[in-house]
Amino acid sequence: IFKFLGAMSVDLGKDRIKPYLPTILTPLYRELNSTYAEQDPTLKNLSQEIIELLKKLVGLETFSLAFSSVQKQANQKRAMRKKQRALQTVANPDIAARRKLKRHKNKEETRKRKIEFLRPTYKAKRPRSHALKDLAMVE
Secondary structure (H helix, E strand, C coil), X not given: CHHHHXXXXXXXXXXXXXXXXXXXXXXXXXXXXXXXXXXXXXXXXXXXXXHHHHHHHHCHHHHHHHHHHHHHHHHHHHHHHHHHHHHHHHHCHHHHHHHHHHHHHHHHHXXXXXXXHXXXXXXXXXXXXXXXXXXXXXX
């Protein structure tokens, strides 16, 4: 998709690409700022190359305006999601408690996995099964 975006931007040219610039930059910006553990470095490099291509094609000033609008929009979305999560914690405490328990359980599993990786002779205790009792709310 990134290659397609780059090819379309070159094909459209300087004047016809300007209205579509924020739409093109959105996935590129998302890929550059992603913090996923299994992130593909080739995708990141490709998005960086296409951004450089767009900079040369459109000009620094126009590109900067479009890029800053994409950044601002992404930050607003992030802040909105964070605010909704905080409001959900207050509005639905049972859902928030379930999420917290799940996160704590995942943290325990991660810690055990790290210990086993660092010390192969050590075997951490694992839960026997993921039955319905594991998913039940603990009061």
